Amino acid sequence: MGVPETRLDRFDNSDYRPGSLPARVLWTVVSGLFFQTWLPWPSALKRMLLRMTGASVGAGVVIKPRVTIKYPWKLAVGDHSWIGEQVWIDNLDQVTIGAHVCISQGALLLCGNHDYKKPTFDLITGPIVLEDGVWIGAKASVALGVTCGSHSVLAMGSVATKNLEEWIVYQGNPALAVRERR
Secondary structure, eight states, X not given: OOOOOOOGGGOOOTTOOOSOHHHHHHHHHHIIIIISSSSOXXXXXXXXHHHHTXXXXXXXXXXXXXXXXXOGGGEEEOTTOEEXXXXXXXXXXXXXXXXXXXXXXXXXXXXXXXXXXSTTOOEEEOOEEEOTTOEEOXXXXXXXXXXXXXXXXXXXXXXXXXXXXXXXXXXXXXXXXXXEOO
């Protein structure tokens, strides 16, 4: 039907440079010991470790257990934001989280995908921005290139593939505006 046959044996993302090998290895160890574990390490310790590995993290940020962050050097989090249990920040590109943002348990911020139109299934990436006061509901997903406007809400289990306007509640897959946030 005009779409070339997929050839994963030709996949090549050697031009993608997420960080040095030593930094990625170190982060894998730190992440496994302090972030992806069930152990309830204090958020203050996690904030310090993120800062030491290149993240920008504001005051009072709460980070629950079993959080996955791909590359801390591609992460900025504003003051008093919450990152819930089992959140996965797959930041192949920059993720910017504003102040007073709540990312509920099991949410996924996904900065990468593959170009299904190319037989080589090329990697494509894009940043994600969650402006101040945003709430990402439990098990909701935000796709690459999406900006969630100030105080927007992405309801539980919803999928944002396009920008969300400020002060609007979105629901569904794909997420559609359902009401104003009051």
